[in-house]
Amino acid sequence: MRRTIPGLLLALTLFLISVAGVSARVQTAAIEVTPERGNQFQTFSVRGTGFEPGITLAATFIAPDGEEFLFPVAGEQGLRVRTDGTFSVTVVPAVDFAGSRAGVWTASFCHGESGVCWTKEFTVSR
Amino acid sequence: MRGQPSEEERLSVYLAARARDPDAALPDGLDPLYVALLDGLGELLPPEPEPRFAAGLHRRLAAEAAALTGDRPRALAPPRHASRWWPVLAGVATAAVLVVALIGARVWLGGEGSVSAAEIIERAGTATTNPSGYRNFVVTETAEVQTAPLGGSGEQVRSEVTRWYAAPGSWRREVTLTVVGADGRALSNSGLTSVSDGATVWLYRLRDNTVVLRPLSQAPGDDELGPFPEVTGGLSSLLEQTPTCYAPRLRGAETVAGRATWVVNLGASRCPGLDGGASDRPVAWTLWVDKDTYLILKAVQDIDGQVFATTTVTSVRYDVPIEAQRFTFNPPPGARVRDFRGRAP
Numbered sequence: 001m002r003r004t005i006p007g008l009l010l011a012l013t014l015f016l017i018s019v020a021g022v023s024a025r026v027q028t029a030a031i032e033v034t035p036e037r038g039n040q041f042q043t044f045s046v047r048g049t050g051f052e053p054g055i056t057l058a059a060t061f062i063a064p065d066g067e068e069f070l071f072p073v074a075g076e077q078g079l080r081v082r083t084d085g086t087f088s089v090t091v092v093p094a095v096d097f098a099g100s101r102a103g104v105w106t107a108s109f110c111h112g113e114s115g116v117c118w119t120k121e122f123t124v125s126r
Numbered sequence: 127m128r129g130q131p132s133e134e135e136r137l138s139v140y141l142a143a144r145a146r147d148p149d150a151a152l153p154d155g156l157d158p159l160y161v162a163l164l165d166g167l168g169e170l171l172p173p174e175p176e177p178r179f180a181a182g183l184h185r186r187l188a189a190e191a192a193a194l195t196g197d198r199p200r201a202l203a204p205p206r207h208a209s210r211w212w213p214v215l216a217g218v219a220t221a222a223v224l225v226v227a228l229i230g231a232r233v234w235l236g237g238e239g240s241v242s243a244a245e246i247i248e249r250a251g252t253a254t255t256n257p258s259g260y261r262n263f264v265v266t267e268t269a270e271v272q273t274a275p276l277g278g279s280g281e282q283v284r285s286e287v288t289r290w291y292a293a294p295g296s297w298r299r300e301v302t303l304t305v306v307g308a309d310g311r312a313l314s315n316s317g318l319t320s321v322s323d324g325a326t327v328w329l330y331r332l333r334d335n336t337v338v339l340r341p342l343s344q345a346p347g348d349d350e351l352g353p354f355p356e357v358t359g360g361l362s363s364l365l366e367q368t369p370t371c372y373a374p375r376l377r378g379a380e381t382v383a384g385r386a387t388w389v390v391n392l393g394a395s396r397c398p399g400l401d402g403g404a405s406d407r408p409v410a411w412t413l414w415v416d417k418d419t420y421l422i423l424k425a426v427q428d429i430d431g432q433v434f435a436t437t438t439v440t441s442v443r444y445d446v447p448i449e450a451q452r453f454t455f456n457p458p459p460g461a462r463v464r465d466f467r468g469r470a471p
Contacts, residue, residue: 032277034273034276034277034278035276035277039360039363041360043271043273043276043278043283043435045273045276045277045278045279045281047277047278047279069333069334070334086279088278088279088281089314090273090278090281090283090305090313090314092283092285092303092316094318094360095285095301095303095316095317095318095331096303096316096318096331096333097331098318098320098329098331098338099329099331099336099338099340099464126363
């Protein structure tokens with residue numbers, strides 16, 4: 001029993017450190033869209049920082065009328081976060097979203113395993 | 127279109143006015159450079175020789191000439207009065223030649239002396255709805271956009287576009303687009319084929335293999351994205367904003383894709399929030415406009431002098447046969463087809 005308690009305490013400590021680390025990573029993860037507004041012929045870049053390296057995100061661009069555009073990258077179904085915790089996606093609405101609506105769009109990046117999503121709005125004009 | 131006095135006429139009127147009144151104001155439209163040039167030449171004219179010195183020199187030269195030839199010195203005819211004016215006349219003639227050369231250089235640079243940068247942009251805008259100088263065209267252009275100056279991660283977007291245009295309702299545009307990472311590796315490919323036969327518009331998105339069909343609509347306030355305006359290639363709003371938001375200046379003339387063009391610096395927008403919002407810093411534009419057709423053949427955007435986007439026409443052919451099949455579209459097998467014809471958007 002005397003040997004078991006320290007072991008349990010050690011395991012609990014390691015667990016708490018692990019959870020705190022994940023929590024910290026999730027809290028610092030963020031995405032930004034540049035520019036935040038622009039016309040459809042401009043290039044929009046979505047940049048994510050502070051993500052857990054190596055995880056795969058599902059990227060979706062949501063039109064003002066709710067139409068969703070999944071964003072496969074280089075033939076993949078998801079977007080893999082780089083070793084430095086960043087990722088980036090570049091779109092030209094006039095090409096990639098032709099036929100959909102101008103207005104306020106939402107870029108959404110979701111982690112399939114945790115179900116956590118990061119979203120950012122941006123405005124596309126004609 | 128002309129109706130206004132030429133540069134030479136303005137200069138003549140001004141010089142006549144200044145002869146009467148040294149403080150006469152420069153008329154509108156007269157380049158102060160011409161006047162400064164004339165004034166400068168006047169200052170460079172050699173001073174008139176002192177008359178007594180000139181007469182003595184004349185007599186001495188005549189005597190020495192007689193001694194050499196053995197003749198008796200003859201009374202030479204006194205210097206003609208007109209010769210005193212010779213330096214002045216020579217100076218004025220030189221100035222006139224230089225002014226004509228200067229005006230000629232401007233005409234050569236601008237194609238015609240009466241066209242201003244503002245007029246060029248206005249005509250380029252008019253050409254989007256009322257093309258002149260051609261019946262149809264086929265244009266191929268390439269574009270490169272650097273995302274880093276806009277706050278991106280260093281990707282580069284490269285695209286190649288071919289446009290076929292036969293009439294306001296008959297056009298086709300094929301776009302291929304590649305996003306290249308900072309390491310030069312292709313990150314994604316996409317593209318768009320947009321076609322109009324005058325009644326239906328097909329939009330084929332390569333990224334999700336989807337074809338959208340809708341009726342051709344010119345409804346004002348239409349908020350549908352794409353296709354690119356077939357004539358301006360996406361610069362319609364810029365041309366519309368130019369009279370109020372930009373100060374176009376004619377920079378010169380260059381050849382693009384074998385065509386003579388005017389180079390017009392628009393500078394950065396003076397209208398906050400109307401420059402497309404590509405950056406917090408102002409984006410400056412330079413356009414190359416075909417002198418004959420007013421089609422825009424090149425566009426460059428920069429921020430603080432750093433170029434981040436360049437679109438260049440590499441080939442343009444006017445009035446060429448275009449097969450009718452170009453202006454219709456058959457969705458490829460397996461493509462998802464979304465037909466919005468016959469229902470409210």
